Amino acid sequence: MWSAPPRKTFTVEGGRVPDDCRSKPSTTLLRSLGFYPMFAPWDRALILFIISVLLVVGSFCLVAGETNTLESVPDLEKTMYINVKGYPCVRLLNLSGEIGCSNPGQKKIVAPVFRLGKIDKLLFHSFAVLVPLEELETNVCLFRVSSDPKLAQRIAGVLVEATGFKNRSLGFSPDEKFPQADFAPYQNVSFEWNPPGSGIMWNHYNFPVFLLSDESAKLLQEMATKNENNFKAYPSTVAEFDLTTKTETRDSASCLKKQSCLPLGGYSVWSSLPPIKTTSVEPPKSIILVMAAMDSGSFFRDVSFGADSPLSGLIALLAAVDALSHVSNLNELKKQLVFAVFTGEAWGYLGSRRFLLELDLGADSLKGLNGSMIEQALEIGSVGKGLSEGKTTFFAHSGHDTSSTNEMLDALKKASLSLGSDNVNIKKADVSNPGVPPSSLMSFLRKNSSVSGVVLEDFDTFFINKFYHTNINSSSIAAAAIMVARALYILASDSPPLNLITLNSIKVNVSLVEELVECLLTCEPGFSCDIVKQFISPSNVCPSHYVGVFVDLPSETQHPQYADDTSRFVWNFLADRSSGSQKTASPCKVDCHNPADVCVAAETESSRCVTSTTRYVPSYSTRLKFEGNSWHILPPNTSDPLGLVDPVWTESYWNTIGLRVYTVQSSAYDNLVLLIGIVITVATYIATFVARTFLLKALKHD
Numbered sequence: 001m002w003s004a005p006p007r008k009t010f011t012v013e014g015g016r017v018p019d020d021c022r023s024k025p026s027t028t029l030l031r032s033l034g035f036y037p038m039f040a041p042w043d044r045a046l047i048l049f050i051i052s053v054l055l056v057v058g059s060f061c062l063v064a065g066e067t068n069t070l071e072s073v074p075d076l077e078k079t080m081y082i083n084v085k086g087y088p089c090v091r092l093l094n095l096s097g098e099i100g101c102s103n104p105g106q107k108k109i110v111a112p113v114f115r116l117g118k119i120d121k122l123l124f125h126s127f128a129v130l131v132p133l134e135e136l137e138t139n140v141c142l143f144r145v146s147s148d149p150k151l152a153q154r155i156a157g158v159l160v161e162a163t164g165f166k167n168r169s170l171g172f173s174p175d176e177k178f179p180q181a182d183f184a185p186y187q188n189v190s191f192e193w194n195p196p197g198s199g200i201m202w203n204h205y206n207f208p209v210f211l212l213s214d215e216s217a218k219l220l221q222e223m224a225t226k227n228e229n230n231f232k233a234y235p236s237t238v239a240e241f242d243l244t245t246k247t248e249t250r251d252s253a254s255c256l257k258k259q260s261c262l263p264l265g266g267y268s269v270w271s272s273l274p275p276i277k278t279t280s281v282e283p284p285k286s287i288i289l290v291m292a293a294m295d296s297g298s299f300f301r302d303v304s305f306g307a308d309s310p311l312s313g314l315i316a317l318l319a320a321v322d323a324l325s326h327v328s329n330l331n332e333l334k335k336q337l338v339f340a341v342f343t344g345e346a347w348g349y350l351g352s353r354r355f356l357l358e359l360d361l362g363a364d365s366l367k368g369l370n371g372s373m374i375e376q377a378l379e380i381g382s383v384g385k386g387l388s389e390g391k392t393t394f395f396a397h398s399g400h401d402t403s404s405t406n407e408m409l410d411a412l413k414k415a416s417l418s419l420g421s422d423n424v425n426i427k428k429a430d431v432s433n434p435g436v437p438p439s440s441l442m443s444f445l446r447k448n449s450s451v452s453g454v455v456l457e458d459f460d461t462f463f464i465n466k467f468y469h470t471n472i473n474s475s476s477i478a479a480a481a482i483m484v485a486r487a488l489y490i491l492a493s494d495s496p497p498l499n500l501i502t503l504n505s506i507k508v509n510v511s512l513v514e515e516l517v518e519c520l521l522t523c524e525p526g527f528s529c530d531i532v533k534q535f536i537s538p539s540n541v542c543p544s545h546y547v548g549v550f551v552d553l554p555s556e557t558q559h560p561q562y563a564d565d566t567s568r569f570v571w572n573f574l575a576d577r578s579s580g581s582q583k584t585a586s587p588c589k590v591d592c593h594n595p596a597d598v599c600v601a602a603e604t605e606s607s608r609c610v611t612s613t614t615r616y617v618p619s620y621s622t623r624l625k626f627e628g629n630s631w632h633i634l635p636p637n638t639s640d641p642l643g644l645v646d647p648v649w650t651e652s653y654w655n656t657i658g659l660r661v662y663t664v665q666s667s668a669y670d671n672l673v674l675l676i677g678i679v680i681t682v683a684t685y686i687a688t689f690v691a692r693t694f695l696l697k698a699l700k701h702d
Contacts, residue, residue, distance in 0.1 A: 114130065261651060289378070411490040
C-alpha cells in the first residue's frame, strides 16, 4: 500500500518554513511549490501522462464510434460507403461521334439523391435524380432534361428503379422505330417496324445513368425520402458516380489512333448437318443456310437479354438442330444444311457482314463453304410471341417473290400441316410491307439482291412485342422450332415422294426449349444450368448478350481466348449435336488428332473429340484492319455498299465503373469537427509537454 513520504523541512526564499505552516499545510502554498500534497512529482507526471493518453483515446472513440469493429481501413470504408449494384448506360463511339452515357470529364461525380418529382423546389446546385422505369420508358425524364439546358446542367446523374421490371405493362423499346434503317435493301426507310421505339439508346447523355437492382432501388428510395424530408438540413445522402474513360476522345477514328478503345465485336458460329467432308471428291451440294442472331442491343450495357428479339430465334434454331440430329441417313439429303449464329447484329450487322466478307476471301474459318452454293436462306427472327388465344401464328417475310422463295413458303406450310392440328399456322407477310424487317438477311440482300431468303417472324407489319430488344413464350419457340426442322427436311430432301414416316418422327424436345429459355434469358439459374455446364465453365452466371469488344488477334480465331459465354456455349452445342451418334470419343483439351474432329466440352471433365464441321467466325466491322499491333480504319469501298454506311462502333477503355452512396454533413458540422480536433490536439500536446516537464523535474530531484 502506498504511504505518504516522511515530512521534510523546506526553505522558502532562503528561510525555514514556519512551524504553523508545517503543522497545517496550505494547499495554496503547496501548489505554489509545484505539487499536490499527497503525490510525489513522479506520480503527478504519471497521472498527467495517463490523462493525456485518455484524451487521445477518448477523442478517437468520439469520432470513430466503436473502435472494436473497425480493424482496418477497408472496414472503415465499408462502414462509411455502400456499394450499389447497378447496370450502367455506357458511352460508345462511332465515326461521327458518340452515344450513351458517361461522367462529364475525368472526375467522379458526387450529388444528393432526390426523386424526379421533387427537383423543382431544390436549391442545390446539382443533384442525382431517382426515376421509375416508366419515366425512362416513355422518355419523359430524358426528354425533359434534353429540352431544358438549365436543368441538364444541374443533373449530376440518373438512377433508374427496376422494381417491377418484369411485370410492367407499358411498351418500352430503346431502339428506333426502324432499327438500323441505313442497312435496309429498299428505299422506304420511314416505315415503322417498331412503333413504340424511343431511340434513347442512340443519343448521347453527358451524365451517368444506372439501372438499379431491386434491392438497390429500395435502398435509394429510402435515402431519397430522407433527403426530401430534410432537404434544407443535414445530414444528406449522396451518390458517387464513377463512369469515366481513360481518354476523352469523341469518335472512333481518334480513339483507335490513340489506342484507347477497341472495336465492338465477338465470335459468330457456324456448323453443318451432317458434317461437310472437305476432302470428298464428290461435287458439293447446294446449301440451305439457316440463320439467327445471338446478341441484343440495350440502353444498359449489361442488361441485354433481348429475349424476343432476337434470342428467341437462337433458341428455336438450337432446338431445330437438336431435332434434326436424331434423323437417320442425313447424308442422303440432296442439299446441305448449314446453321449460322451471328453476333454483333445489333451494331451494324457486324456478324453477317463479316461472314460474307470472310466467305469471299476464302478464310480458314469458313473452309468447306462456298458462297455461290448458297441456294436458299432462312432466318429465324422473333418467334417468342406467336402464341395468341391458343393458336400460334408465324409470318414469312421475303425479299422477292421468286420460285425459290415460294418453295420455302410451301415447305413451311407443309411442315405446319404435318403437325396434324390448326394450332400452328404460317402466313405470308403483307405485300404492303416495304420488304424484309430488320434482320441479318438484309446483309445478304444488299450484297446480292437476287438471294432467295425468308425471315420467319411472329409479326406481320410491325413488332407485336412492344418490348423490342427487351422480353417470351417457350411454347411459341417450340412451335417455331418444330416447323423449321420439318421444313428444312422437306427442302433438303428435294425429291418426291417425301418420306412421311421420317418427317413425322421429327419432334422438338420441349424440355430443352424451356431449359434454354431459363439458361439464356434469366439470371436464375442462368449459365449455372446443367446444359450449359455440360459444355463450358461460364465466367458469369447472369447472361449478357451485349456483343462486347473484339480482343483477340483476328488470325487466332479457331481457339479464341476471349469468346464470351454465349458464343462458346453455342459452338459446343452445335458441335455436339451436328456430330451425330459416335460410339467412341476420346478425351481432349484443345485439339484432336483427326483434322475432321473438334474438341467438345474442353472446359469440363467430360471433354471428347467428335467429327463435326463447327467453326468460329470473327465478327467486327468490315471497315477495320488489324495491322502493326493496332486497328486501322479502311477507306470506304464502293464494292462494299454496307461499308459506306458502317458507323464503326468502338468502346473506350474505362478507368472504373462503379456507384456508391454515403452520408455527408453540413460544412458547419465539418468545421466544428475540425475545430474540436484542433482543440484536442493542442490540449494533448500541452498535457504531454507539462507531463514531460514534471517528469524531468522529478528525475532531477531523485
